[in-house]
Amino acid sequence: MPKTSRLNKEWHLANPMPKKATLEQRIAWHAEHVQNCACREMPPSIAAEIRKRKSESGKRNP
Ligand SMILES: [Zn+2]
Numbered sequence: 001m002p003k004t005s006r007l008n009k010e011w012h013l014a015n016p017m018p019k020k021a022t023l024e025q026r027i028a029w030h031a032e033h034v035q036n037c038a039c040r041e042m043p044p045s046i047a048a049e050i051r052k053r054k055s056e057s058g059k060r061n062p
Pocket residue numbers: 007008012033037038039040
């Protein structure tokens with residue numbers, strides 16, 4: 001099983017992670033990445049931030 005089979009090389013070339021990425025940038029990057037490539041899992045800290053933001057945006061309907 002080659003580990004590179006799930007790497008979307010084209011997407012990575014088009015979407016490099018900024019070297020000094022802010023939390024916002026990392027969240028945006030991983031949100032896009034998970035939809036376009038499966039070369040690695042989203043870090044738990046990023047997944048938790050996205051969940052937190054989703055629950056905050058859904059506060060209108062408690
Ligand atoms: Zn990837």
